[in-house]
Amino acid sequence: MPTDTTVAPKTVADVAPYQTGAGEEYMCEQQREHFKLILNLWKQELMEEVDRTVHHMKDEAANFPDPADRASQEEEFSIELRTRDRERKLIRKINKTLELIEQDDYGFCETCGVEIGIRRLEARPTAEKCIDCKTLDEIKEKQLGL
Structure with missing residues (x-):
């Protein structure tokens, strides 16, 4: 009874670099599928990070009586939101790249x-x-x- 020992990658780090075959045409179907997998996993990781941030901000939001504690929390949230904004722009770029793959322009x-x-x-x-x-x-x- 044959068993499939290949496991689908769960993160971008799990994806092995693409090894081109002899005489393989540039951006053939296998290469496009490889990069589509990487981009979709990357996008999924970023979306999960957005969800974690939302939950973290909801769970950690408190009205501290001490102004220093309140300022520290606001600064932490501000940094997280700036990071998520950069990631949101990256998600847009990933979507644009996925469109290029579909149009064979990648x-x-x-x-x-x-x-x-x-x-x-x-x-x-x-x-x-x-x-x-x-x-x-x-x-x-x-x-x-x-």
Whole structure:
């Protein structure tokens, strides 16, 4: 009786890096599915963190009589909310990237059209530019003081 020893990954950290096969075409179906899995797991992790924050803020909300305690709690909540706001923007970017996968436009630089590369996408699955274009953008930003 054969047993399936493969376990579906539960977090992004559980996903092994993609190993390209000899002669494999760039952004073939297996590669797109690999990155779709990573993006969906990442999005799920972020959504779970949002839920934890909501529960934490509800459970921990208290009207402390001491102004220092109240200020500390407000600062903690403020930091959590800023973090969740950045994550909300990241979720939007993940959704945009998932749309690119569905449209077969994923993995190519939005500026010059060349392949972004599997290794770069492993490091940053939402990358929209190849390393050369991204480097040029960062140099321009630094020169313009943005």
